Amino acid sequence: MELTQIRYFVEVARREHVTEAAYALNVAQSAVSRQIQNLEDELGVALFVRDGRRVRLTAAGSVLLEHMENVLREIEAARRRLESLVSPETGRIRLGFPSSLASYMLPTVLSAYRRLHPQTSFELHQGMIKELLEKVAAQALDLAFVTPPPRGDRKLSGFVLFDEEMVALLPADHPLTERAAREGGLPFAALKEEPFILFRPGMLLRTIVDEAARAAGFQPKVAFEGDEMETVKGLVAAGLGVAVLPEVSLIENVPRSAVKVRIVDPPIRRSVGIAYDTARPRTPAEEAFLAFLKEFFRDFRRFGA
Secondary structure, eight states, X not given: OOHHHHHHHHHHHHHTOHHHHHHHHTSOHHHHHXXXXXXXXXXXXXXXXXXXXXXXXXXHHHHHHHHHHHHHHHHHHHHHHHHHHHOGGGOEEEEEEOGGGTTTHHHHHHHHHHXXXXXXXXXXXXXXXXXXXXXXXXXXXXXXXXXXXOOSOSSEEEEEEEEEEEEEEEETTOTHHHHHHHHTSEEGGGGTTSEEEEEOTTSHHHXXXXXXHXXXXXXXXXXXXXXXXXXXXXXXXXXXXXXEEEGGGGTTOOOTTEEEEEEESSOEEEEEEEEEETTSOOOHHHHHHHHHHHHHHHHHHHHOO
């Protein structure tokens, strides 16, 4: 069994189409078909059955796929580990992040890091917190910014980088903006009659708002639900409701027709941290980046954004 055969087999299995797999691999379709046939002959079992223009895994193919995906992951991990052993400066880091950090915090951190380590490269993946943690656990990501960082998990660990307040975003002409300016903020309960623009259920930012509303004695009146930070901001700016967002997502990025308002009595807070897989040895590049994050956010907490 050759590495080329394994790669071709896994690609066909994932796409369920020989032609699409060949295109993705940048090889001729005949080469893929030949390698799959050679692999079936070697193993003495059929790995695929045709289903119209597509192919489906047989029972034997499903068993092989599970093992071969693990093989490819181990080979990739070994390759990356060996590359990074030469120097932490030349490593590659697969980094996940949520949308709330995309517009300001992530670019700020990476810009500062690249000034010190210009040869380190990053493969960036945006996603929901649950998805990011699952990818770290599956070793599809090396590190991920998450809220909050995992604690007490058998496989994952991490640490807090900073704590921040959640703030209300109101249309600029909303009557409550005058009260907020006068009192230095608003109690969360003051928003109980407002139409809310929320993230979808299951997203952590939605959970934070739902729990805060429950503690304040009301249930948000949901006008719109979405999963993109900029969409939520745009709907608020259009006067369609109010939202509660992480303060860091509004640094230098408050829509022109909206106003950021502090939530007081009580404030709503969240912790932002970094997550990693404790079972996998970290590369020198990852260790260097983690050390940088600790120092960067120590200064961030001391001096502010």
